[in-house]
Amino acid sequence: xxxxxxxxxxxxxxxxxxxxxxxxxxxxxxxxxxxxxxxxxxxxxxxxxxxxxxxxxxxxxxxxxxxxxxxxxxxxxxxxxxxxxxxxxxxxxxxxxxxxxxxxxxxxxxxxxxxxxxxxxxxxxxxxxxxxxxxxxxxxxxxxxxxxxxxxxxxxxxxxxxxxxxxxxxxxxxxxxxxxxxxxxxxxxxxxxxxxxxxxxxxxxxxxxxxxxxxxxxxxxxxxxxxxxxxxxxxxxxxxxxxxxxxxxxxxxxxxxxxxxxxxxxxxxxxxxxxxxxxxxxxxxxxxxxxxxxxxxxxxxxxxxxxxxxxxxxxxxxxxxxxxxxxxxxxxxxxxxxxxxxxxxxxxxxxxxxxxxxxxxxxxxxxxxxxxxxxxxxxxxxxxxxxxxxxxxxxxx
Amino acid sequence: xxxxxxxxxxxxxxxxxxxxxxxxxxxxxxxxxxxxxxxxxxxxxxxxxxxxxxxxxxxxxxxxxxxxxxxxxxxxxxxxxxxxxxxxxxxxxxxxxxxxxxxxxxxxxxxxxxxxxxxxxxxxxxxxxxxxxxxxxxxxxxxxxxxxxxxxxxxxxxxxxxxxxxxxxxxxxxxxxxxxxxxxxxxxxxxxxxxxxxxxxxxxxxxxxxxxxxxxxxxxxxxx
Numbered sequence: 314x315x316x317x318x319x320x321x322x323x324x325x326x327x328x329x330x331x332x333x334x335x336x337x338x339x340x341x342x343x344x345x346x347x348x349x350x351x352x353x354x355x356x357x358x359x360x361x362x363x364x365x366x367x368x369x370x371x372x373x374x375x376x377x378x379x380x381x382x383x384x385x386x387x388x389x390x391x392x393x394x395x396x397x398x399x400x401x402x403x404x405x406x407x408x409x410x411x412x413x414x415x416x417x418x419x420x421x422x423x424x425x426x427x428x429x430x431x432x433x434x435x436x437x438x439x440x441x442x443x444x445x446x447x448x449x450x451x452x453x454x455x456x457x458x459x460x461x462x463x464x465x466x467x468x469x470x471x472x473x474x475x476x477x478x479x480x481x482x483x484x485x486x487x488x489x490x491x492x493x494x495x496x497x498x499x500x501x502x503x504x505x506x507x508x509x510x511x512x513x514x515x516x517x518x519x520x521x522x523x524x525x526x527x528x529x530x531x532x533x534x535x536x537x538x539x540x541x542x543x544x545x546x547x548x549x550x551x552x553x554x555x556x557x558x559x560x561x562x563x564x565x566x567x568x569x570x571x572x573x574x575x576x577x578x579x580x581x582x583x584x585x586x587x588x589x590x591x592x593x594x595x596x597x598x599x600x601x602x603x604x605x606x607x608x609x610x611x612x613x614x615x616x617x618x619x620x621x622x623x624x625x626x627x628x629x630x631x632x633x634x635x636x637x638x639x640x641x642x643x644x645x646x647x648x649x650x651x652x653x654x655x656x657x658x659x660x661x662x663x664x665x666x667x668x669x670x671x672x673x674x675x676x677x678x679x680x681x682x683x684x685x686x687x688x689x690x691x692x693x694x695x696x697x698x699x700x701x702x703x704x705x706x707x708x709x710x
Numbered sequence: 711x712x713x714x715x716x717x718x719x720x721x722x723x724x725x726x727x728x729x730x731x732x733x734x735x736x737x738x739x740x741x742x743x744x745x746x747x748x749x750x751x752x753x754x755x756x757x758x759x760x761x762x763x764x765x766x767x768x769x770x771x772x773x774x775x776x777x778x779x780x781x782x783x784x785x786x787x788x789x790x791x792x793x794x795x796x797x798x799x800x801x802x803x804x805x806x807x808x809x810x811x812x813x814x815x816x817x818x819x820x821x822x823x824x825x826x827x828x829x830x831x832x833x834x835x836x837x838x839x840x841x842x843x844x845x846x847x848x849x850x851x852x853x854x855x856x857x858x859x860x861x862x863x864x865x866x867x868x869x870x871x872x873x874x875x876x877x878x879x880x881x882x883x884x885x886x887x888x889x890x891x892x893x894x895x896x897x898x899x900x901x902x903x904x905x906x907x908x909x910x911x912x913x914x915x916x917x918x919x920x921x922x923x924x925x926x927x928x929x930x931x932x933x934x
Contacts (some may be wrong), residue, residue: 314815316825317807326807618803621764622862623792623820626784703764 316628320635331640332602338644338686340650341597346652350672351446352583355664359579368439369549370540374398374562376542381504397534398563403430403607408485410540410553417548429457432535434525440494441486447518449525458541466490470521476501480509499528594686602690609694617703626699633698637691645683649676711901712738712870717770719756730756732924744895745915746905747900753924754905755874762795762872775869792821796863800875804847810834810858811843818867835860837891853884860891873904877911884893887915
C-alpha cells in the first residue's frame with residue numbers, strides 16, 4: 314500500500330469536507346476563468362469592430378504651403394513639393410511597416426505581408442456637367458481597409474474598366490448598373506453601387522488605380538496611401554516616425570483614432586476584472602485554508618496514529634500535499650468548466666451579442682492556479698500538523 | 711535489554727510543578743513481560759511515553775539494546791518507531807478509512823517495505839481475524855479492533871511492545887481474549903510492557919511493578 318492510496322481512502326471517507334475545500338478553489342478559479350474567457354471574447358469583438366475604423370496611418374505628399382504677402386496685403390499661398398507620391402515607394406513603405414510590427418509583436422506571423430497598404434489617386438473631373446471626385450484604388454487592398462463598404466447593387470470591382478459608385482453619386486448622376494461612364498480617355502462600365510456611409514465617399518466614383526492613372530496620364534502616381542497596421546500594441550507612432558525619416562517626399566500621420574482609446578479602455582476593463590478575480594481567488598484561498606485547518610485539527614488523532622506507527626514529518630506533509638493536490642486538481646477542472654459556463658452566461662450581457670467560446674489554454678491555467686492555491690493554503694496547516702506531538706494527539710482524546 | 715536509569719519527568723514549574731516520574735529505575739530482559747500498575751496520576755502512562763520516545767525526560771537515561779533512546783532527535787525517533795518499539799493503545803487508534811489488513815500494513819507503508827503483505831495476513835490469522843481482513847474499524851467489535859491494533863504493532867517485528875490499558879475498553883470476555891493473545895506473544899519471545907488497572911491482566915505478566923507518585927513502591931514476580 315502506497316501513501317497516496319492511504320490519502321485517497323481518507324479523502325473518500327471525508328467526502329463532504331473535501332468537497333467544501335474543492336468548492337473554495339472552484340469559486341476562485343471559476344471567477345478567473347469566467348472573466349478571462351469573457352474578456353477574450355470581448356477583446357476579439359472590439360478588435361473586429363475597431364477594424365471598421367479603417368486605416369491608422371495616412372501617407373500624404375510632403376507639400377509645404379507658405380502664405381505670401383506684402384504688408385497687410387495677402388498675395389496668396391505658395392506650395393512647395395509634389396502633389397503626388399510615387400507608387401514605387403510602396404514596397405519600401407511595406408518593408409518598414411512590416412519590419413517594425415514584427416519587432417514589436419514577435420507573436421505575429423513571420424511570413425507574408427502583415428499591413429494593408431491601400432494607395433489612392435484622386436482626380437477631380439466632370440461627369441455630365443457635374444464636378445466629381447474619382448478615386449483610383451487597388452480594389453483588393455481597399456476592401457481590406459474599408460470594411461464598412463456594402464455593395465447595395467451589382468458587384469464589387471473585379472475588372473480594369475469597371476466603376477463603383479458612391480450611393481449619392483449614382484442618384485445625382487442618374488447612373489445604373491451597366492451604364493457607361495466616360496472619364497477623360499477611358500470608358501468605364503458601372504458594375505456596383507455602394508450603400509451610403511454618411512461620408513465623402515457617398516459622392517465619389519471608384520475605379521481601378523492603374524486604369525485611372527492611364528486615363529489621366531498619371532502613371533506611377535498616387536495622391537495618398539492608407540496603411541492599416543491594426544493590432545493591439547502595434548507601434549503606429551513609431552512606424553509613422555520611421556516612414557517620415559526614411560522616405561523623402563511623404564508625410565506619414567498616425568491617425569489617433571478611436572482604436573487606441575478603445576484598446577486602452579479594454580485593457581483597463583481587463584485589469585479591473587482581473588483584480589476582482591484576484592480578490593476572489595484570495596477569498597477562495599482563505600476558504601481552502603480554513604477548511605484544511607479545521608480538517609487537520611479534526612484529524613489530529615489520525616496524524617498521531619500515523620506518527621506512532623512510523624510516519625516521518627515529511628511523510629505527514631507529503632500526505633497533506635497529496636490531499637491539497639486532489640483539492641486543487643478537482644477545483645481547477647471544475648473551476649474551468651464552471652468559469653466557462655459563467656462566461657457563456659455573463660459574456661453576452663457585458664459585450665452585447667458576443668459569441669463566447671471555450672478557451673482551451675485556460676484549462677492548464679485554471680489547473681495550475683487551483684493547484685497553487687490549494688498547496689499554498691496547505692502549507693501553514695501542514696507545518697502545524699508536523700509539530701503535533703504523538704502523545705498530545707492521543708492525550709486530547 | 712531495557713535499562714531505565716534514575717529517570718524523572720517534571721511538568722510545569724513553580725507552583726504548577728508536577729513530578730510525574732521521580733528518580734525511577736527499572737530493567738527488563740529480552741522476552742520479559744511487565745505489568746505496570748498504580749492509581750491514576752501515579753505516572754504509569756508517562757513511563758510508557760518516555761520509554762517509547764513519545765515524551766522527553768527531565769533527567770535520567772533510557773537504554774534499549776545498548777542504545778540510549780531518551781535523547782534521540784526526531785529522525786532517530788522515527789527509526790525507533792519503525793522497527794524497535796511498537797504501541798498498543800487503549801483506544802485501538804486504527805485509521806477509520808482503512809480496512810483491518812490496510813491498518814496492519816500501514817507501518818510498512820511508512821518504512822517503504824511493500825512486500826510484507828503475507829506477514830500482515832499471517833498476523834491477522836494469528837489474532838483470529840483471518841476472515842475479517844477487509845472490514846473497516848466501524849464494522850469490527852472493540853475486541854476485534856484491538857486485535858487488529860496488536861497485529862499492526864507486530865508487523866515490523868519490534869523488539870519491545872508497549873501496551874497502554876489494552877483491555878481498558880473491553881468487556882471481560884474480549885479482555886481475556888486479548889490477554890491470552892499477549893500471553894501467546896510473550897511465550898513466542900515478544901518483550902512486553904503493559905500498563906493496566908486490571909489485576910487479572912497484571913497477573914498474566916511475569917512481573918508487576920507498582921507505581922505511586924512517580925516512584926516504584928513494589929515489584930512482584932508472578933509464578934509461571
